[in-house]
Amino acid sequence: MFKGMYNWIDERLDVTPMWRDIADHEVPEHVNPAHHFSAFVYCFGGLTFFITVIQILSGMFLTMYYVPDIINAYYSVDYLQHQVAFGGIVRGMHHWGASLVIVMMFLHTLRVFFTGSYKAPREMNWVVGMLIFFVMLGLGFTGYLLPWDDKAYYATKVGLEIAGSVPWIGGYIKELLNGGTIVGAQTLTRFFAIHVFFLPGVLLTLLAAHFFMIRKQGISGPL
């Protein structure tokens, strides 16, 4: 049945060559753990992406219950964590996944660094990877405020003080992120918007560029 459906679509849209471009490519021997077990270090990039997908999915589901409002934010998180079935699991995926994404990304960066994969002609991909790294940190920082508990509140105060310590323009950056002069209602809505719309948009664009370049240039050669 699926074969028939696939053929029907393929006759009309000729998707097979696209599929071949995206997924059907050789894995060189030096990155295949079946040949050299140590090649598992080449998995960290894919693992980072895998966890990113989990983050996007679990985040989408969390917004079914969460409200970015200073009165209700904490109660909505408390409700989804304790009253909703699998709430602890779904929020747990997002909570632990956030840390895990940073860990995987760090390991991926180490692998790229120590295999010299950032060298010509792949410098641009290194730069895009660094941008992804900062976007991920931004996602972590903005997401941390959303439960609106004590930890979130003081972590954000500290983070904004650090932003405010930038010479000359620090004060402006701080007030812009704050949405005013205090960490309050406007900070929460602002961080929510940045966390679920702005940064994910930037992240997906950068990931597309990252993946386009690796497919175009191929995996770097063996050491």
Place this chain on the structure above:
Amino acid sequence: MDHNEQQENAHKPIKRNEMTRRQFLSYTLGGATAFMGMGAVLPMLRFAVDPLLQKKQAGAFVKVIEESKVTTEPQQVDFQVHQVDGWYESDPKMQAYIAKGDDGKVFALSPICKHLGCTISWSGEEAPNLYHCPCHGARYSKDGKNLKVAPKPLDEYQVKIDNGWVYLGPLEANTRV
């Protein structure tokens, strides 16, 4: 089966439904991937459908008016119910039209029009001794029977009478028409 045939069969290569190594690997890897994918996705789906499966709040009865004050003419009564909506608890105001029917029984109707949910009111210049809806001109009789526009009769509150007081409970479909 005679002896010769048995001998022949013994020498025939055993027929099996061969599974190639590639097939075996794609089934096991695909199955394992699907299993792990389900492990991630199923909790999220259960999380999303939770409101459907939550226990519904049992409707409590609220004291609204003394029985002796209820007349054959419907009168509007306002009352509050305690409502738990996820993490938000509130006491929204409810309205009912309460009256004594021709059978002498006290009944209370919901003022929510069954056409498109506007709020109806009792009697007035346009529709003497009828419920009328300002939005699309629906009309209902005193018992809540839909006379014009609306597809169904007005909903009815469950009524309990205790110690001379009228208590209203959850809404149900009209039982009087």
